Amino acid sequence: MSTKNVIVAVTGAICRVVISILAVYVIYRGAEACFNYGYRIFTEPAVSAGEGRTVTVAITADMSPAEIGEMFESKGLVRDGRLFMLQYYFSEYREDVGPGIFELNTSMTAEEMMEAMVVPPEEDQEE
Numbered sequence: 001m002s003t004k005n006v007i008v009a010v011t012g013a014i015c016r017v018v019i020s021i022l023a024v025y026v027i028y029r030g031a032e033a034c035f036n037y038g039y040r041i042f043t044e045p046a047v048s049a050g051e052g053r054t055v056t057v058a059i060t061a062d063m064s065p066a067e068i069g070e071m072f073e074s075k076g077l078v079r080d081g082r083l084f085m086l087q088y089y090f091s092e093y094r095e096d097v098g099p100g101i102f103e104l105n106t107s108m109t110a111e112e113m114m115e116a117m118v119v120p121p122e123e124d125q126e127e
Contacts, residue, residue, distance in 0.1 A: 041086050044110060047079060052107030059117065061099040065089065077104055077113065084110050093118055 046052065055075050059068060065088040069081030078084045087110040088094060098119030108116070
């Protein structure tokens with residue numbers, strides 16, 4: 001076996017080991033990020049503790065959960081609008097949230113905000 005063949009074989013082995021280590025690292029970091037984001041869906045605390053700040057928001061019938069999340073993030077009600085959207089889709093209030101003008105507070109969790117945005121179904125009122 002010539003010196004050139006040995007150098008090529010060792011270099012190839014080192015490259016495979018480095019690529020394998022990088023692949024494991026990328027998979028580990030990705031799994032960690034996914035776990036943390038998934039964990040936050042169900043455990044995200046309110047933006048502020050204590051009394052917080054009251055914010056008035058207007059939700060229209062044509063707004064998507066993503067647009068609502070973006071608006072809440074811009075008004076300081078949530079830290080991450082995309083996370084709010086996912087919380088909305090996993091919420092039990094998903095079917096009951098409706099359009100309107102709502103008073104929300106930065107000390108409310110996403111679940112409490114959705115509960116506050118529940119619009120009761122219109123019942124037939126007898127005269």
